[in-house]
Amino acid sequence: GNSVTQMEGPVTLSEEAFLTINCTYTATGYPSLFWYVQYPGEGLQLLLKATKADDKGSNKGFEATYRKETTSFHLEKGSVQVSDSAVYFCALTTNFGNEKLTFGTGTRLTIIP
Amino acid sequence: EPEVTQTPSHQVTQMGQEVILRCVPISNHLYFYWYRQILGQKVEFLVSFYNNEISEKSEIFDDQFSVERPDGSNFTLKIRSTKLEDSAMYFCASSVGWEGYEQYFGPGTRLTVT
Numbered sequence: 001g002n003s004v005t006q007m008e009g010p011v012t013l014s015e016e017a018f019l020t021i022n023c024t025y026t027a028t029g030y031p032s033l034f035w036y037v038q039y040p041g042e043g044l045q046l047l048l049k050a051t052k053a054d055d056k057g058s059n060k061g062f063e064a065t066y067r068k069e070t071t072s073f074h075l076e077k078g079s080v081q082v083s084d085s086a087v088y089f090c091a092l093t094t095n096f097g098n099e100k101l102t103f104g105t106g107t108r109l110t111i112i113p
Numbered sequence: 114e115p116e117v118t119q120t121p122s123h124q125v126t127q128m129g130q131e132v133i134l135r136c137v138p139i140s141n142h143l144y145f146y147w148y149r150q151i152l153g154q155k156v157e158f159l160v161s162f163y164n165n166e167i168s169e170k171s172e173i174f175d176d177q178f179s180v181e182r183p184d185g186s187n188f189t190l191k192i193r194s195t196k197l198e199d200s201a202m203y204f205c206a207s208s209v210g211w212e213g214y215e216q217y218f219g220p221g222t223r224l225t226v227t
Contacts, residue, residue, distance in 0.1 A: 099214070100171075
């Protein structure tokens with residue numbers, strides 16, 4: 001079956017620090033990979049995605065590269081801001097015509113000024 | 114910007130009671146989903162719904178659960194007889210298409226069963 005393992009939280013960083021949140025996966029078939037973000041009081045929002053090996057998804061300064069050889073999709077940002085404080089979820093779908101998402105546990109990120 | 118809404122934001126109920134969680138998907142979306150997250154655990158898929166019928170359901174989605182789109186705008190999740198282990202955050206999502214289309218999520222309903 002499909003599963004996603006992501007870095008345990010919570011993670012606390014100072015503003016302008018470098019961020020990495022690790023995500024690895026197992027999947028039957030060829031997955032598409034996603035990072036979702038949940039800001040306080042809001043729903044899950046798609047942050048970025050990658051649909052094939054070596055693709056890099058990017059948005060709002062965040063990046064993640066689809067690494068098939070290591071089955072990973074680590075989220076990175078070079079300089080975090082207080083407004084990046086949120087819960088981040090790694091997820092996948094397998095393209096068998098059913099787009100149910102398989103999520104990791106989520107990582108709570110807090111950025112302190 | 115259109116968004117998925119869910120009501121109530123928090124529901125407290127006693128074990129054995131029926132609850133209905135409500136969602137209003139984005140108006141031109143055709144595919145609907147429910148997920149849940151037990152505190153400290155993963156977000157789990159419950160059910161997908163298209164063309165007024167269930168497309169797929171997980172093993173969690175047993176006979177105690179049902180979904181309905183009663184009026185073309187609301188999408189509801191009913192739990193007939195709640196158990197303590199049903200306590201979780203329930204997320205509704207919708208998408209305009211199937212493969213490759215983004216799912217838009219609501220803010221969730223926190224269900225507490227006492």
